[in-house]
Amino acid sequence: MRLSGRQIDCIRGGRGVFSGLDFEASSGEVLAVVGPNGSGKTSLLRLIAGLLVPAGGSVALEGGDAELTLPEQAHYLGHRDALKPALSVHENLSFWRDFLGGKTGDVGQCLAAVGLGHATHLPAAFLSAGQRRRLSIARLMVVRRPVWLLDEPTSALDTAGQALFVGVMRDHLAGGGIVIAATHAPLGIETRELRMGSAT
Numbered sequence: 001m002r003l004s005g006r007q008i009d010c011i012r013g014g015r016g017v018f019s020g021l022d023f024e025a026s027s028g029e030v031l032a033v034v035g036p037n038g039s040g041k042t043s044l045l046r047l048i049a050g051l052l053v054p055a056g057g058s059v060a061l062e063g064g065d066a067e068l069t070l071p072e073q074a075h076y077l078g079h080r081d082a083l084k085p086a087l088s089v090h091e092n093l094s095f096w097r098d099f100l101g102g103k104t105g106d107v108g109q110c111l112a113a114v115g116l117g118h119a120t121h122l123p124a125a126f127l128s129a130g131q132r133r134r135l136s137i138a139r140l141m142v143v144r145r146p147v148w149l150l151d152e153p154t155s156a157l158d159t160a161g162q163a164l165f166v167g168v169m170r171d172h173l174a175g176g177g178i179v180i181a182a183t184h185a186p187l188g189i190e191t192r193e194l195r196m197g198s199a200t
């Protein structure tokens with residue numbers, strides 16, 4: 001499987017963020033998107049996820065499921081953790097499992113795997129920042145999708161959480177998955193770098 005972008009132009013709010021951007025990531029690879037604040041790392045992830053339309057260029061996934069679109073084969077984890085505060089931890093993950101569909105796993109097992117087994121009935125509003133991030137990581141596990149688009153995935157994670165996340169990524173890569181992660185910090189795993197230009 002190969003995910004690639006060719007000559008992508010991104011304009012936001014009438015201002016050019018980047019132009020003519022090329023990138024490529026194959027099965028088993030982590031592409032770390034690095035660069036200064038405002039250089040367009042989040043914008044690139046959102047373009048790949050189909051949440052933004054490029055002003056030019058294209059993104060394509062080769063070797064995926066021909067019946068599904070790229071966004072249907074991708075997980076997008078924003079840096080703000082998309083959680084519903086009034087729902088419990090278990091309900092939040094069940095919601096995502098049912099909403100995203102496809103190949104799904106067991107909610108309880110995934111919560112236990114990310115260290116939230118003790119908090120399943122707590123409202124998500126009560127979670128700490130690191131616990132919210134762990135719940136987001138459980139979303140990657142409960143629904144299997146080959147392309148992971150992650151915005152600052154290790155922010156707020158403690159040392160144990162980071163090690164846990166590296167293990168989750170390794171399993172994904174060993175199964176032929178692709179990770180594209182916008183990050184300011186090392187991910188603790190071998191990566192190829194995509195360096196974005198200066199902020200505009």
Ligand SMILES: Nc1ncnc2c1ncn2[C@@H]1O[C@H](COP(=O)(O)OP(=O)(O)OP(=O)(O)O)[C@@H](O)[C@H]1O
Pocket residue numbers: 012013014017035036037038039040041042043044182200
């Ligand atoms: N909704 C929006 N409307 C207009 N401009 C936007 C919008 N969202 C982002 N931008 C602009 O797009 C540019 C790129 O933002 P983006 O969030 O992609 O950068 P980033 O590299 O992820 O930054 P950071 O390292 O701070 O997370 C910035 O100049 C930002 O102000």
